[in-house]
Amino acid sequence: MDFKQNYFEIFQMLASYQVDTDLLADRYRELQLSVHPDKFADASDQEKRLSVQWATQVNAAYITLKEPLKRAIYMLEMSNTNIEHNPTLDPMFLMEQIELREALEDIEASGDAGLTQLDQYRADVNKVFENLQRDFDAQINDSIIEAEQTVYKMQFVHKLLAEANQLEERLLDY
Amino acid sequence: MALLQITEPGQAIDPHQRKRAAGIDLGTTNSLIASRREGGVATLPDESGVHLLPSVVRYLADKSVVVGTDALAAAKTDPTNTILSVKRLMGRGTEDISRLGTSLPYNFQTSDSGMPLLEVVSGVVSPVETSASILHALAQRATETLGGELDGVVITVPAYFDEAQRQATKDAAKLANLNVLRLLSEPTAAAVAYGLDTGVEGVVAVYDLGGGTFDISLLRLNKGVFEVMATGGDSALGGDDFDRALAEWIVAASGHDRDLSQTQQRTLMIESRRIKEALSTQQQAPVVIESEDLSFKGVITAAEFNELAAPLIQKSIKACRRAVRDAGVKLPDIHSVVLVGGSTRVPSVVAAVAEFFGTQPMSDIDPDRVVAIGAALQADALVGNKSDEEMLLLDVLPLSLGLETMGGLAEKVIDRNTTIPVSRAQEFTTYKDGQTAMLIHVVQGERELVDDCRSLARFELRGIPPMVAGAAKIGVVFQVDADGLLSVSATEMSTGVQAHVEVKPSYGLSEIEVTNMLKASFSHAKEDVTARMISEARVDAVRVLDAVTNALRIDGEALLSAAEITTLENELKQLEHVLDEKDAALITAQTATLAKASDDFAARRMDASVRSALAGHSIDEIEKE
Numbered sequence: 111m112d113f114k115q116n117y118f119e120i121f122q123m124l125a126s127y128q129v130d131t132d133l134l135a136d137r138y139r140e141l142q143l144s145v146h147p148d149k150f151a152d153a154s155d156q157e158k159r160l161s162v163q164w165a166t167q168v169n170a171a172y173i174t175l176k177e178p179l180k181r182a183i184y185m186l187e188m189s190n191t192n193i194e195h196n197p198t199l200d201p202m203f204l205m206e207q208i209e210l211r212e213a214l215e216d217i218e219a220s221g222d223a224g225l226t227q228l229d230q231y232r233a234d235v236n237k238v239f240e241n242l243q244r245d246f247d248a249q250i251n252d253s254i255i256e257a258e259q260t261v262y263k264m265q266f267v268h269k270l271l272a273e274a275n276q277l278e279e280r281l282l283d284y
Numbered sequence: 285m286a287l288l289q290i291t292e293p294g295q296a297i298d299p300h301q302r303k304r305a306a307g308i309d310l311g312t313t314n315s316l317i318a319s320r321r322e323g324g325v326a327t328l329p330d331e332s333g334v335h336l337l338p339s340v341v342r343y344l345a346d347k348s349v350v351v352g353t354d355a356l357a358a359a360k361t362d363p364t365n366t367i368l369s370v371k372r373l374m375g376r377g378t379e380d381i382s383r384l385g386t387s388l389p390y391n392f393q394t395s396d397s398g399m400p401l402l403e404v405v406s407g408v409v410s411p412v413e414t415s416a417s418i419l420h421a422l423a424q425r426a427t428e429t430l431g432g433e434l435d436g437v438v439i440t441v442p443a444y445f446d447e448a449q450r451q452a453t454k455d456a457a458k459l460a461n462l463n464v465l466r467l468l469s470e471p472t473a474a475a476v477a478y479g480l481d482t483g484v485e486g487v488v489a490v491y492d493l494g495g496g497t498f499d500i501s502l503l504r505l506n507k508g509v510f511e512v513m514a515t516g517g518d519s520a521l522g523g524d525d526f527d528r529a530l531a532e533w534i535v536a537a538s539g540h541d542r543d544l545s546q547t548q549q550r551t552l553m554i555e556s557r558r559i560k561e562a563l564s565t566q567q568q569a570p571v572v573i574e575s576e577d578l579s580f581k582g583v584i585t586a587a588e589f590n591e592l593a594a595p596l597i598q599k600s601i602k603a604c605r606r607a608v609r610d611a612g613v614k615l616p617d618i619h620s621v622v623l624v625g626g627s628t629r630v631p632s633v634v635a636a637v638a639e640f641f642g643t644q645p646m647s648d649i650d651p652d653r654v655v656a657i658g659a660a661l662q663a664d665a666l667v668g669n670k671s672d673e674e675m676l677l678l679d680v681l682p683l684s685l686g687l688e689t690m691g692g693l694a695e696k697v698i699d700r701n702t703t704i705p706v707s708r709a710q711e712f713t714t715y716k717d718g719q720t721a722m723l724i725h726v727v728q729g730e731r732e733l734v735d736d737c738r739s740l741a742r743f744e745l746r747g748i749p750p751m752v753a754g755a756a757k758i759g760v761v762f763q764v765d766a767d768g769l770l771s772v773s774a775t776e777m778s779t780g781v782q783a784h785v786e787v788k789p790s791y792g793l794s795e796i797e798v799t800n801m802l803k804a805s806f807s808h809a810k811e812d813v814t815a816r817m818i819s820e821a822r823v824d825a826v827r828v829l830d831a832v833t834n835a836l837r838i839d840g841e842a843l844l845s846a847a848e849i850t851t852l853e854n855e856l857k858q859l860e861h862v863l864d865e866k867d868a869a870l871i872t873a874q875t876a877t878l879a880k881a882s883d884d885f886a887a888r889r890m891d892a893s894v895r896s897a898l899a900g901h902s903i904d905e906i907e908k909e
Contacts, residue, residue: 121898122898135506137898139506139507139509139511139676140897140898141894141897141898142509142676142678143509143674143676143897144893144894144896144897145890145893145894145897146676146678146766147705147765147766148665148666148676148677148766149676151465151665151666151667151668152668152827152830152831152834153831153835153886154828154831154832154835154879154882154886155828155879156879156882156883156886156887157831157835157886157889157890160886160887160890161890162705162765162766164890164894165705165766166705166706166707166763169702169703169704169705169706170706170707172703173702173703275609278609279606282602282605282606
């Protein structure tokens with residue numbers, strides 16, 4: 111097994127932030143059809159071991175390339191940039207984040223009506239996230255430093271979306 | 285160690301020999317077994333032509349055990365010795381039982397490992413043993429129909445079953461002397477049946493409401509690949525709860541305000557089920573209860589029943605909403621909705637599902653049989669029988685896995701709905717200065733607090749060099765294989781000291797308890813340990829012989845030199861030569877030698893297979909697009 115292959119190479123795709131997700135899904139299925147442990151039910155232990163390793167690696171590669179934030183972080187790593195745990199962020203962006211967070215608290219306070227508001231809220235926050243993806247795509251080939259800053263913003267917004275989902279679970283009373 | 289049935293060595297090497305495989309739907313109310321044979325897949329009937337086996341086990345004073353229809357017939361008259369819906373007790377601790385409602389007319393005891401035990405006339409039995417009796421009855425049916433012992437089975441479990449419930453199911457299969465190829469999620473099994481039988485493609489939602497459990501799964505079906513996108517549900521919500529709500533309605537309507545006897549409880553539950561079934565086709569049903577001092581005559585309308593069922597159905601719809609969100613799809617992206625489980629015959633369930641998904645759900649394949657049929661298809665593929673259509677299941681982890689951190693919080697390491705096999709690493713550090721050991725507590729569940737999650741395993745990493753708090757780096761790796769089996773290892777980075785555990789959850793049976801039951805159980809009473817070891821060594825040897833022989837036939841000339849082929853062929857002959865020896869160690873040693881000799885060949889085959897999977901694609905091709 112060639113662990114030196116990067117995730118794009120595993121799927122024989124160009125290393126670009128813009129990924130054709132349908133093509134990615136097709137190639138993922140083609141690869142799993144040839145490496146998945148279920149296809150090696152009769153095989154030797156060595157083949158089974160290799161198959162588990164491959165299937166695990168293909169799953170990891172697929173999830174990373176499929177999800178926009180994971181893909182961005184991975185592309186930074188490919189450029190030898192590891193992200194920090196406590197980055198300094200643009201004050202303007204932080205102000206916007208505080209406002210969005212307060213909006214979420216208001217939704218929580220409004221009880222049952224909150225569920226419909228939450229759908230709109232998520233759509234709005236998703237737009238912010240999509241804009242950041244566009245920024246990243248423009249920056250990754252020109253300025254790693256800017257791209258890195260964009261990833262920190264994406265992490266913030268991603269976390270906010272996760273909190274919106276948790277709020278939905280609370281409102282639905284899970 | 286798997287307890288495999290083996291065929292004669294010479295026979296097994298013949299690649300044209302079809303193996304006997306079956307799919308088992310071990311249900312709360314009814315169970316089924318299905319198998320793929322010439323001409324298709326079908327559920328197997330008993331000698332009187334009945335396919336459904338009631339999941340009911342009755343224990344008699346003479347220590348005999350009755351399973352199925354005859355046991356069910358005694359349910360009212362002999363409630364404490366007749367066990368119904370045992371699936372709801374599988375993998376549960378005694379304290380979980382109280383959450384399941386009060387109307388369980390059994391006499392409970394608690395085992396040393398905290399498992400509930402049932403007191404019956406012939407002694408004390410565990411839910412695992414009761415399930416094993418059901419499995420044994422089904423397997424016997426298959427053995428008679430298929431003309432020989434089963435080589436392997438796939439048993440279905442609710443998608444939402446946690447590790448403890450899955451382990452309990454595996455233990456039951458072990459007691460019934462079955463070789464479990466895989467535990468398969470019930471909704472996934474149903475999707476396989478629909479995908480291969482009706483050719484459904486795209487995103488499919490499977491709504492599975494059984495007797496005691498509810499599952500919702502979303503899958504993407506594409507050219508024989510079944511990709512589970514998200515799964516959710518409630519492992520304590522099902523038709524039984526509808527019956528219970530009806531029973532409470534009847535008791536309230538009768539004005540009876542004293543405690544109910546076990547006979548009365550059982551009578552109420554059975555009558556309630558009958559009334560529920562009547563209301564699936566009628567607008568009203570008569571209610572007549574005469575049991576000891578409980579007496580009621582009246583009528584219940586479908587509208588009244590719907591009102592009782594509504595909160596339960598809404599609970600299932602909430603789970604649907606979450607699963608759709610987890611799958612990252614929107615409702616209009618869902619091409620079809622499939623109904624599974626007997627409880628989907630309730631008209632208000634169908635209406636609620638249609639309303640939520642905005643499409644009329646399908647029930648083309650019998651909702652009672654579809655799960656067993658799907659399981660049989662998967663069993664046939666996993667046992668190694670070749671078939672025309674390509675098929676692969678990509679399953680997910682149903683519940684998040686994590687670790688306990690300071691303050692009793694659960695830190696998720698692998699999120700629910702992650703495709704398996706998966707491996708994930710996370711770094712942790714020490715809390716106190718000079719801390720030299722760390723307790724790794726593995727938990728399963730979605731909640732923030734460890735106390736609200738299911739505890740799976742605890743182990744210690746010792747020998748951490750003393751450092752200031754927060755300086756040590758402990759790498760923890762979670763690995764889940766394609767069977768959903770979890771192993772966890774922890775490594776201190778600077779010294780490399782390591783601790784490792786294969787997770788076998790608590791609340792299942794301890795290894796000793798299983799061994800003791802095996803010793804006591806019907807099929808193993810006379811079996812000698814040595815004979816068992818030899819037979820296991822042979823099974824393993826034959827598997828490796830088969831694998832290498834087949835690999836040589838297919839890829840030998842392409843991937844190996846003439847000298848390499850000769851070496852492998854010699855090792856094959858050596859192993860065939862010792863196969864009939866009554867010496868487990870010798871067979872095992874020669875098997876290992878052959879396996880080692882073929883390691884490099886296996887690696888080359890895997891690389892060739894990956895290369896050919898994406899052959900024809902190149903990076904240039906995408907540039908042109």
